[in-house]
Amino acid sequence: MLVHFHHAAGVDAVQRTEAFLEPYELIVNRIPTDDGTYLAASGDQRTVPWEELERLDGVESVIPEPPQYFFASREFKRERTRIEVGDVVIGGEEEGDVPVIAGPCAVENKTHLLETAWAVKEAGAQLFRAGAFKPRTTPYNFQGLGYRGLELLCEVKEEVGLPIVTEVMDTCDVSAVEECADVLQVGTRNMCNTALLKRLGETNKPILLKRSYSAKIEELLKAAEFIIVYGNPRVILCERGIQTFETYTKFTLDLVAVAALRELSHLPIVADPSHGTGRPSLIRPMACASVVAGADALMIEAHVDPNLMIRPGDWTQAILPHEIEEIIAAVRALRVDQRVHA
Numbered sequence: 376m377l378v379h380f381h382h383a384a385g386v387d388a389v390q391r392t393e394a395f396l397e398p399y400e401l402i403v404n405r406i407p408t409d410d411g412t413y414l415a416a417s418g419d420q421r422t423v424p425w426e427e428l429e430r431l432d433g434v435e436s437v438i439p440e441p442p443q444y445f446f447a448s449r450e451f452k453r454e455r456t457r458i459e460v461g462d463v464v465i466g467g468e469e470e471g472d473v474p475v476i477a478g479p480c481a482v483e484n485k486t487h488l489l490e491t492a493w494a495v496k497e498a499g500a501q502l503f504r505a506g507a508f509k510p511r512t513t514p515y516n517f518q519g520l521g522y523r524g525l526e527l528l529c530e531v532k533e534e535v536g537l538p539i540v541t542e543v544m545d546t547c548d549v550s551a552v553e554e555c556a557d558v559l560q561v562g563t564r565n566m567c568n569t570a571l572l573k574r575l576g577e578t579n580k581p582i583l584l585k586r587s588y589s590a591k592i593e594e595l596l597k598a599a600e601f602i603i604v605y606g607n608p609r610v611i612l613c614e615r616g617i618q619t620f621e622t623y624t625k626f627t628l629d630l631v632a633v634a635a636l637r638e639l640s641h642l643p644i645v646a647d648p649s650h651g652t653g654r655p656s657l658i659r660p661m662a663c664a665s666v667v668a669g670a671d672a673l674m675i676e677a678h679v680d681p682n683l684m685i686r687p688g689d690w691t692q693a694i695l696p697h698e699i700e701e702i703i704a705a706v707r708a709l710r711v712d713q714r715v716h717a
């Protein structure tokens with residue numbers, strides 16, 4: 376259920392309603408929004424006296440069965456959400472530059488990390504990415520340097536000055552990751568990890584939520600809803616390719632999802648043509664196509680020397696940093712007069 380209060384109702388009315396709901400042993404989250412405060416409750420609500428609840432002082436409305444993703448939806452908020460990471464803006468109503476998040480798949484060693492960070496910065500990328508915690512499909516692949524990787528990321532951030540996007544896989548690592556990261560990434564394999572999503576509701580850093588490669592568009596939005604309801608409205612959606620019957624590409628970058636997400640949600644959208652194709656030659660065209668489809672930003676894997684990356688891994692899809700510059704130029708040219716979206 377959702378209970379809605381206008382701003383004028385004041386915090387007392389919200390607190391009284393929380394106290395009213397206490398005997399029913401529900402989980403109740405308080406969600407402050409531009410449209411007043413909401414209480415979102417889950418649990419056995421069969422004995423809740425709805426009429427009494429509706430009549431409580433300050434209660435504007437009660438929605439016993441809200442839509443599955445309410446706060447993430449365009450119905451809730453028409454205007455597109457703008458998320459600021461330092462000076463970088465992702466999303467929003469203005470069709471400005473398309474920020475690029477670039478960097479290697481994983482933190483492997485300080486030398487390559489630092490060289491790649493300087494090179495992607497030089498190429499025009501505005502955020503730096505690299506995973507310290509790597510979710511892998513097999514235990515035989517490099518799993519990341521973990522806490523040591525975070526330390527290296529902090530050092531590189533200090534030296535190069537680009538904001539950091541890095542993955543968090545486990546609830547117990549969230550505090551450590553948020554100390555270093557400017558944006559916390561949830562990988563495709565963790566999109567359905569509700570314990571992690573709830574924990575990320577407690578951080579005040581933006582969350583880059585990657586679509587599971589086997590999730591429907593609505594399931595991505597429901598995952599985003601978890602983070603919002605548990606306290607963090609700064610969610611960035613990421614299309615990174617889904618599993619299909621195609622084998623020429625590693626995954627199938629689902630650009631229908633990008634356009635559909637823009638229609639269904641106000642949240643910013645990032646496209647990841649690196650994982651979405653697995654092929655360097657396809658990254659530029661699919662980056663451009665993603666932007667036309669409605670992506671607000673791009674995530675691209677780059678490395679100063681992909682041949683030196685740890686194998687097996689994502690070395691086959693990494694592009695050279697100077698190629699980022701070409702992608703940025705190609706995307707900019709597209710953006711000049713783009714009246715594609717309603």
Ligand code: PEP
Nearest residue numbers: 480562563564585615650
């Ligand atoms: C990554 O960004 O390197 C990554 C592991 O992404 P995904 O979770 O989309 O596979």
Ligand code: MN
Nearest residue numbers: 480481676689
């Ligand atoms: Mn990767």
